Amino acid sequence: MRVLRRILAVLLVLVVVGAVLGYRQYRPLLRTGTGYAAHNACAVELVAGRKDPGADLPPNPLVPYLTGYVDEAGGSSTSAVAWILAKQKAWYTPGYGCTVASEQPQDQRRATKVEPEGNPFEGAEVPRADKALSRAMARAFGDDLTNAAKRRLGTRAVVVVQDGKLVAERYADGFTPGTPQLGWSMAKSATNLLVGRYVLDRGLDLGEDHLRPEWTDGRADITVDQLLRMTSGLRWDETYSLGTPITEMLYDAPDMAKYVASQPLAHRPGSYQQYSSGSTNLVCSWLSSLADTPDRDFPRTELFAPLGLSSAVWETDAAGTPVCSSYLWATPRDWAVLGQLALQDGVWEGKRLLPEGWMQRSTTAEPVDRSEEKGYAAGWWVNRQADGSLVTPLLPADAYWMSGHDGQRVYVVPSQRLVVVRMGFSPEVDPADLRTDELVQDVVNATGS
Incomplete structure (x- = not known):
C-alpha cells in the first residue's frame, strides 16, 4: 500500500508538472484567443452599442472554453480560459474605444470632440431610391x-x-x-x-x-x-x-x-x-x-x-x-x-x-x-x-x-x-x-x- 501511494504521488506530481509546462508552452497561443474575445466583447457592446459579440464579429476557436463578462459600469471586458487561464482584459475609453492591456490606459487629456459640421450625410434623410437602385x-x-x-x-x-x-x-x-x-x-x-x-x-x-x-x-x-x-x-x-x-x-x-x-x-x-x-x-x-x-x-x-x-x-x-x-x-x-x-x-x-x-x-x-x-x-x-x-x-x-x-x-x-x-x-x-x-x-x- 505504501508503495502504491508513492507511485500515485509521483504520478500526481508528474501530471501537475506536465500541466504547468504545457500551459506555459501554450499560454501565448491561448492569450491571442482571450485577447480577441475580450476586445470584441468590449467593442461590440461599448463602441457599437450592440449586445451579441459572438454574432457580430468573426468566430473564436476557443469559444467552447472561454468564460468572461463585460462590466459596462467599469468600462471593461474580461475573458479567460476556464475563468483563470490566460486572462485578458480590454478597457474602454470614450473616443478611443477598447484597448487590450493589463492595466487601464491613462491619458492626460480626453479625446478631441468631433462635431458633425462639414459632414453632408450626417442627419440627412434616408433617400428614396428609384426602382433600379432598389x-x-x-x-x-x-x-x-x-x-x-x-x-x-x-x-x-x-x-x-x-x-x-x-x-x-x-x-x-x-x-x-x-x-x-x-x-x-x-x-x-x-x-x-x-x-x-x-x-x-x-x-x-x-x-x-x-x-x-x-x-x-x-x-x-x-x-x-x-x-x-x-x-x-x-x-x-x-x-x-x-x-x-x-x-x-x-x-x-x-x-x-x-x-x-x-x-x-x-x-x-x-x-x-x-x-x-x-x-x-x-x-x-x-x-x-x-x-x-x-x-x-x-x-x-x-x-x-x-x-x-x-x-x-x-x-x-x-x-x-x-x-x-x-x-x-x-x-x-x-x-x-x-x-x-x-x-x-x-x-x-x-x-x-x-x-x-x-x-x-x-x-x-x-x-x-x-x-x-x-x-x-x-x-x-x-x-x-x-x-x-x-x-x-x-x-x-x-x-x-x-x-x-x-x-x-x-x-x-x-x-x-x-x-x-x-x-x-x-x-x-x-x-x-x-x-x-x-x-x-x-x-x-x-x-x-
Whole structure:
C-alpha cells in the first residue's frame, strides 16, 4: 500500500508538472484567443452599442472554453480560459474605444470632440431610391436567396453616393444609419489619407527611411512608401489563426509597432509585395512620433474633425498608438465620407486636405519583382494592375476601393462620380460570392452614368 501511494504521488506530481509546462508552452497561443474575445466583447457592446459579440464579429476557436463578462459600469471586458487561464482584459475609453492591456490606459487629456459640421450625410434623410437602385440593393442583401443563404451573405448596410449626394441606402434589422460598424482593413486606406494630411501640412517625404532607432541593419532602408505598399520585406504571416504574427500583434502585443519592428527581413525592401497589417501599424507609429497632440488623438484632429466624422473611433494599443491596420469604427455614412474625400482628391468644402494628385499616386499599382497581391497600391486596392490588366471586368477600369475582413468595402469610381459602401458579416461566404463587385456594377447600370 505504501508503495502504491508513492507511485500515485509521483504520478500526481508528474501530471501537475506536465500541466504547468504545457500551459506555459501554450499560454501565448491561448492569450491571442482571450485577447480577441475580450476586445470584441468590449467593442461590440461599448463602441457599437450592440449586445451579441459572438454574432457580430468573426468566430473564436476557443469559444467552447472561454468564460468572461463585460462590466459596462467599469468600462471593461474580461475573458479567460476556464475563468483563470490566460486572462485578458480590454478597457474602454470614450473616443478611443477598447484597448487590450493589463492595466487601464491613462491619458492626460480626453479625446478631441468631433462635431458633425462639414459632414453632408450626417442627419440627412434616408433617400428614396428609384426602382433600379432598389433592385441593386435587394441583390446585395440577398433578397433572392433562401433565408439561410441570406443570413450567410450577411449584408448589414449599403450606402450609395453620387455627385456628393446620398441617393440610396439600406440597413439590415438591428442596424441604423447611426450604428458604428468595424471596417477591419479598410482602416489601411484611411491611414493613407492620414499620411496625405501630414505630407501636405508638414512636407513629409514618402521616401523617408531609418524609421525606427532599433533598425541598424537592412531594415533601415525601409521607406514609408514601401510600408504603405506592403513591400517592406519584413517577415510576416497574415493568417488569422491562434498564435500567428497577426493575431499575436493584435491580441497579445502591448506595443504593436514594436512587435512588428522586431521581425527580421525576409526580402530586400521594395522587391516583394506581401499583405501585412503590421506594416500599416508601423506607419501609424511613425505618425504618432510626429504628432502635436497625444499619440492616439491625432486621427481625430487631422482627419475626423475636418470631415465631421463624429461617429468615428480609432482604437489604440496599450502603447497609445492607433491600430491603423484594423480598428476603425464608423457609421456606413461616415465611411462614405472617406470615400468621397478620396473621390474629390482631398478637397473638402473648398479646402485642400491632401496634396494635389495624392489619390492618383495612391491608387497606382507599381511593378515589383514579385507580388502575392492582385491590384494593391498604397493602402488602396485598384482595378488596374501594374501591367495594365484589370483585376475584374465587372468594375470600371478606374475603380479603386477599401477592403476589410468579412466583406467590408468602400468603392470609389471617379468616372461615374460614385461612392458605394457595403458593410456586413460574412464569415461563411467566399469573397467571390459576396456580390460586392456586382453591387457596384448594378449601381453603375442603375445610375445611367
